[in-house]
Each structure stands twice: as structure tokens, then as C-alpha cells.
Amino acid sequence: MISLTRGKANKNFDLTRLLTTIGIIIILVLWLIPTIGLLVTSFRPLPLINTTGWWTALNVNNGPAAAQHPDPNASYVEKLSTRFTIDNYVDALTGYRGTKSYLTDCRSGTKPLGMNCNLSDLLNPRGMGRAFLNSIAVTLPSTILPIAIALFAAYAFSWMNFKGRYAVFAVLVGLQVVPIQMTLVPVLRMFAGMGLNGTFPAVWLFHTGFGLPYAIYLLRNTMSSLPKDLFESAYLDGANHWKVFTTIILPLTTPAIASLAIYQFLWVWNDLLVSLVFLGGSKPVMTYQISNMVTSLGAGWHLLTAAAFLSMLLPMIVFFALQRYFVRGMMAGAVKG
Amino acid sequence: MAKPTVAPVMRQGKFVPWLYLLPAIIVMSIFILYPMINTVNLSFQNASGTASAETTCREGQACWGAFENYRYALTNELNTSSAKAFWNSFWVSSYGNMVKWLVGMVSGTVIIGLLFAVWVDGIKSEALAKSIIFMPMAISFVGAGVIWKFVYNYGTSQVQTGILNAIISAFGGDPVAFLSKVPLNTFMLIIVGTWMWTGFCMTLLSAAIKSIPEEIIEASRIDGATDYKIFTKIQVPIIMPTIIVVITTMVINVLKLFDIVYVMTGGNYGTNVLATRMYTEMYANSQYGRGTAIAVILILFIVPFIIMNIRRFIKEEAMR
Numbered sequence: 031m032i033s034l035t036r037g038k039a040n041k042n043f044d045l046t047r048l049l050t051t052i053g054i055i056i057i058l059v060l061w062l063i064p065t066i067g068l069l070v071t072s073f074r075p076l077p078l079i080n081t082t083g084w085w086t087a088l089n090v091n092n093g094p095a096a097a098q099h100p101d102p103n104a105s106y107v108e109k110l111s112t113r114f115t116i117d118n119y120v121d122a123l124t125g126y127r128g129t130k131s132y133l134t135d136c137r138s139g140t141k142p143l144g145m146n147c148n149l150s151d152l153l154n155p156r157g158m159g160r161a162f163l164n165s166i167a168v169t170l171p172s173t174i175l176p177i178a179i180a181l182f183a184a185y186a187f188s189w190m191n192f193k194g195r196y197a198v199f200a201v202l203v204g205l206q207v208v209p210i211q212m213t214l215v216p217v218l219r220m221f222a223g224m225g226l227n228g229t230f231p232a233v234w235l236f237h238t239g240f241g242l243p244y245a246i247y248l249l250r251n252t253m254s255s256l257p258k259d260l261f262e263s264a265y266l267d268g269a270n271h272w273k274v275f276t277t278i279i280l281p282l283t284t285p286a287i288a289s290l291a292i293y294q295f296l297w298v299w300n301d302l303l304v305s306l307v308f309l310g311g312s313k314p315v316m317t318y319q320i321s322n323m324v325t326s327l328g329a330g331w332h333l334l335t336a337a338a339f340l341s342m343l344l345p346m347i348v349f350f351a352l353q354r355y356f357v358r359g360m361m362a363g364a365v366k367g
Numbered sequence: 368m369a370k371p372t373v374a375p376v377m378r379q380g381k382f383v384p385w386l387y388l389l390p391a392i393i394v395m396s397i398f399i400l401y402p403m404i405n406t407v408n409l410s411f412q413n414a415s416g417t418a419s420a421e422t423t424c425r426e427g428q429a430c431w432g433a434f435e436n437y438r439y440a441l442t443n444e445l446n447t448s449s450a451k452a453f454w455n456s457f458w459v460s461s462y463g464n465m466v467k468w469l470v471g472m473v474s475g476t477v478i479i480g481l482l483f484a485v486w487v488d489g490i491k492s493e494a495l496a497k498s499i500i501f502m503p504m505a506i507s508f509v510g511a512g513v514i515w516k517f518v519y520n521y522g523t524s525q526v527q528t529g530i531l532n533a534i535i536s537a538f539g540g541d542p543v544a545f546l547s548k549v550p551l552n553t554f555m556l557i558i559v560g561t562w563m564w565t566g567f568c569m570t571l572l573s574a575a576i577k578s579i580p581e582e583i584i585e586a587s588r589i590d591g592a593t594d595y596k597i598f599t600k601i602q603v604p605i606i607m608p609t610i611i612v613v614i615t616t617m618v619i620n621v622l623k624l625f626d627i628v629y630v631m632t633g634g635n636y637g638t639n640v641l642a643t644r645m646y647t648e649m650y651a652n653s654q655y656g657r658g659t660a661i662a663v664i665l666i667l668f669i670v671p672f673i674i675m676n677i678r679r680f681i682k683e684e685a686m687r
Binding site: 046050053054057058060061062063064065067068071079080081082083084085179180182183185186187190191192193195196198200202203204205206207208209210211212213214215216217218219220235236238239240242243246271296299300301302303307317320321324325331334335337338341342345346348349350353356357 | 381383384385387388390391392394395397398399400401402403405406409416479482483486487490496498499500501502503504505506507508509510512513514515516517518520526527528530533562565570593594595619622623625626629630631633641642645646649650655658659661662663665666669672673674676677680681684
């Protein structure tokens with residue numbers, strides 16, 4: 031029956047099939063080209079970035095005379111090798127703002143301003159190396175704390191019976207969509223009074239507060255869908271809530287915890303507003319550093335593209351390695367509204 | 368209120384549940400509930416929150432009393448000298464831009480997401496195609512801002528290193544300063560938002576399409592329905608509830624949007640949205656009263672969706 035349908039349908043399907051294929055390809059190309067442009071540009075020397083389009087990167091003869099290979103008879107591969115560089119990444123990581131490049135300066139013996147030409151330059155406050163460490167320092171506690179707290183609350187909401195359970199949870203559902211902007215000013219003033227502005231705990235606490243409603247909601251939905259028999263037999267065997275929580279619930283919710291952790295991790299990693307407000311320039315994270323480079327003068331496309339790619343590296347790895355969990359976390363977050 | 372999910376044997380004292388809830392309730396009270404109330408309170412006060420907003424009124428100028436910050440937040444960008452001036456100023460104000468963002472980005476993400484989900488459904492490299500569209504979700508708005516700033520780059524010399532202007536030049540057109548030309552710039556920013564969020568809509572819609580029983584589609588195909596008919600008369604109506612969820616989610620996301628505008632134009636050249644305006648009032652101008660008033664207006668836009676959310680939650684609970 032099915033094969034008959036398909037055969038019959040095929041005749042007038044062909045044109046549709048072709049058009050949809052074209053549609054798919056157009057969309058895919060549109061989606062890929064901007065990122066490819068960034069990636070290619072981040073590996074090109076500055077003089078070439080400013081004079082030729084990244085799509086001509088494989089043309090080894092264009093651009094200013096200074097960018098040409100010294101030997102005009104060199105082979106294509108030799109010429110090509112001088113037209114790509116990792117200098118941009120080194121300069122971005124170290125926060126180099128000179129006129130040549132960090133490596134050139136260091137090799138010629140003139141130390142760039144405020145730098146030592148050794149590994150300690152990776153910790154230069156202007157560089158993306160330092161910003162990477164700051165981002166990690168912000169992100170890890172901001173991921174672990176809300177999930178830890180949410181696990182307890184979600185357990186109470188799904189397997190304990192108490193007055194007001196339903197009402198409290200409904201409030202929580204509503205809190206999920208409260209925009210961050212709504213709470214920034216009072217929290218900023220509160221932190222100012224406590225001397226917390228510009229410190230990591232300020233960001234950890236804020237992200238914990240804001241991550242909680244969604245974390246509790248997701249974990250509660252997972253926990254309450256576990257089969258009831260599991261619990262009943264455990265209780266009949268004399269287990270208390272704590273025992274059930276640690277030996278039954280935690281192992282069974284691990285996939286949900288993984289999705290949630292990835293979601294929260296990327297959310298915090300990619301966040302600009304909270305870091306901008308509570309950390310600012312005192313402990314610059316990657317997003318802050320890049321947004322600063324965009325608006326301030328002196329950071330050309332070579333630095334900007336390399337810095338942007340450095341900030342995407344970790345999210346991309348997480349995304350491609352743990353895609354299933356990531357998508358699940360995002361989707362559960364979606365239904366929250 | 369005894370919910371069926373809790374078996375009688377699991378009952379416990381009155382105290383224990385709150386012990387489990389306490390950390391969460393404390394943190395959320397300090398960082399969400401208390402600040403919300405405080406924000407509303409601050410919005411009725413002056414720049415530093417020391418006196419009523421009424422004291423900021425000036426003699427001979429419009430004044431809304433305690434609502435003075437709201438007057439500022441609602442009308443400052445608008446030119447009311449004539450109907451035409453009002454119309455023109457509205458469309459470059461943060462409210463006009465909000466409308467553009469809502470219409471442009473919500474329809475863009477949902478339509479492209481839906482089409483793509485239907486098109487790739489069942490093809491050989493479906494998973495790969497989907498992850499390409501979803502990939503921008505993993506990167507930051509800041510990163511996306513840089514990516515697209517480069518696409519829109521407006522060369523200073525004869526050379527166009529931004530691909531869009533290079534294409535325009537190749538066809539003999541004049542290069543365009545995409546990010547400073549009003550009203551084009553807001554639409555160029557909306558494209559960035561659409562690029563980022565289409566994957567999200569597509570994934571949700573794709574899951575919904577896949578949950579439609581195969582027999583329904585097969586049956587209508589036997590009855591001679593074309594792909595187009597199947598799409599409009601069967602698939603779309605069946606997944607309507609999901610489409611609505613996606614739309615409301617996107618509306619909330621768009622209303623809160625900050626980073627794209629902040630990174631790409633800083634809210635200049637008539638691209639301000641509510642969130643960037645709030646940030647400017649708070650930081651550049653140290654106007655806490657005005658900043659919080661804008662925040663309250665923002666949440667008023669979102670309240671209907673909060674109510675929808677709770678309603679849907681209650682309905683879902685009833686079905687459990």
C-alpha cells in the first residue's frame with residue numbers, strides 16, 4: 031500500500047522535491063557563511079583583512095605589496111602559508127595592542143608595553159586568556175549552586191505533601207519569565223551596600239537566584255514522572271526522605287541534571303548583561319572583553335574575530351559533544367515559556 | 368489538595384518539606400521577589416531613590432506627579448508637535464523598535480523554523496542540517512554580534528571586506544552603512560536575532576511534526592492531497608498548540624532582548640530597545656528612577672505571558 035502511494039506520488043513530487051532541496055541549501059548556506067567568514071578572517075594577517083575580502087583568502091597574489099611572498103616564484107603552497115597566521119590569536123589572548131604583533135615584538139627583543147614575553151602575559155588583564163579564566167570562575171559556581179539548591183526544592187515539590195505546595199509552585203512558574211532587567215537596580219544597590227560589586231560572589235549569587243525557577247521547574251517535572259512504586263517500596267523498607275533522595279532520586283535524574291547543567295553553563299558563559307553590571311572591568315569575562323573591543327578604538331578586525339572565536343570555542347565543543355543533552359535542556363526551557 | 372502523585376506512606380511532618388525548600392526560597396526572595404518590589408518602588412522616586420519622583424518635575428513643563436518617571440519613559444522619545452512628527456518619532460523610539468522586533472523576529476524565526484523543519488523531515492542528512500541551524504544557539508549574542516558586524520562591514524576605502532557590501536558592489540550598487548542607516552539598521556539587527564533563534568523554534572516544531580501519526584499523512588496522501596495541502600490542512604493545524612508555545616516564548620525573548628543591540632550599535636542611530644534604554648538610564652545617566660520605570664513597563668508587557676504560563680501549567684497539572 032505504502033509503496034503504491036509513493037510511486038503514484040513521485041511524479042508530481044519531483045518539482046517540489048527539487049524546490050525544497052534548493053530551499054534547504056539556501057538556508058544552510060545563509061546560516062554557515064557568517065561564521066565561516068569569521069573563522070577564516072581570524073587566521074589572516076591584518077594587512078590582508080583590511081584590503082581583501084575573506085572569500086579571496088585562497089588567492090595568493092592580491093593585497094598590498096607588503097603582504098606578498100618575498101619570492102615571486104614560490105610555489106602556491108608556500109605562498110599560501112604566509113597568508114595565514116596564528117598571530118591574531120596570540121595577540122588576542124595576551125591583550126597585545128601594539129602596531130605589529132606580540133610574537134614579532136618579542137622575537138625582535140623589544141618587549142611590548144607592560145608585557146614580559148613569557149607565559150605570564152596570558153594573565154594580562156586586557157587579554158582574552160585572563161578573560162577565559164574569569165569566565166570559568168564565573169560560570170562553574172553559577173552552574174553548580176542553582177542546581178544543587180534546586181534538587182532539594184524539586185524533591186519537596188514532587189514527593190512531599192505539604193500545605194501550599196501547589197500555590198508556591200505556581201508562583202515559581204510565573205517567576206521564570208521575570209526579565210533580569212526588573213531586578214538589576216535593587217540588587218546592584220544591595221551589593222553596593224555589602225561591598226560585593228566587582229566580585230565573583232556577586233555574579234554567582236545573582237545567577238543562582240535567576241537560574242533557580244527554571245531549574246526547579248525542570249527537575250520537578252522529571253522527578254515527579256518517576257514511577258511511584260520505586261518510592262513506596264523504599265519507604266516500606268524503612269528508608270527516610272534523605273535516603274530516598276540520595277540513593278534513588280539523584281541517580282535517576284542524572285540525565286535531566288546534565289541537560290540543565292549544560293543549559294545553565296552556556297547561559298552564564300554567554301551572558302553579557304549580568305557580568306557588565308556586577309563585574310564590569312574589574313574582572314572582565316570574555317563577553318565583556320569582546321563588547322569592549324567592539325566599542326573601543328584600537329582593536330581591529332584581526333583581534334575581534336580571534337577573540338570572538340576564542341569565546342565560542344567552549345560552547346561549540348559542548349554543543350557538538352553533548353548535543354543531545356543541550357537540545358533537551360533548551361527545549362525543556364522553551365516549554366516553560 | 369492531596370495530589371495523586373504523593374502516596375500516603377510518604378507523608379512527613381510539617382517541617383521537613385520547608386527544610387528542603389528553604390534555600391531556594393531564601394535565594395529567590397532576595398534576588399527576584401524583593402528586587403521586583405523594590406524596582407516598582409524605585410520607579411516612583413528620583414534619580415538616586417531619595418525622594419519622590421514628583422520632586423523632579425520642573426515648573427512650566429508636563430508633569431505626571433509621582434508617575435513622572437513613567438512620563439519620561441513613555442513620552443521622552445516621542446515628538447508630539449504634530450501627528451506626522453509623532454508617527455516618525457514613534458518608529459525610531461524604543462517602542463516602535465519593539466514592534467519591529469516583535470513582528471520581524473517572531474515571524475522570521477517561526478516561519479523559517481517551521482519550513483525548515485518540514486523540509487528536512489525524513490531526509491538523509493536531517494540531523495546534520497538541523498545542527499547547523501541550531502549551532503548559533505550555542506554562541507553568545509556578543510559573538511554573533513561580531514560575526515554579523517563583519518558581514519555588514521562598511522568599508523572606508525574602495526575595498527569592501529564585508530561580504531554583503533561586496534556582493535552589492537559586485538552588482539554595481541553603492542555600499543550601504545547597514546548599521547547606521549535608519550530604519551534599515553534595526554532590520555539588520557533583527558536578521559541577527561533571527562539567525563540565532565531559528566534553530567530553537569525549528570527543533571521544537573520538528574519534534575511536534577514528528578509526533579503526528581504517520582497514518583494520518585499516508586491516508587491523506589492516498590486521498591490525493593498534495594504536499595502543500597498536507598502542510599496547511601493537516602500538519603499546521605495539528606501542531607498549532609506547539610506553534611503558540613513557540614510564539615509566546617519568542618515574544619518573551621524578544622521583549623527582554625539586550626545584547627545584540629548593545630554590542631552592534633549601542634542603541635545609537637535610532638536602534639534603542641527597552642532593555643538598552645534602561646541600561647543607558649542606569650549607567651550612563653545614573654537615573655535609577657527612570658531606569659526602573661522602564662523595567663516596570665517591560666514587565667507589564669510580559670505579565671500576560673506569565674498568566675498564560677501559569678494557566679497552561681494548571682491545565683497540565685490537571686491532566687497528570
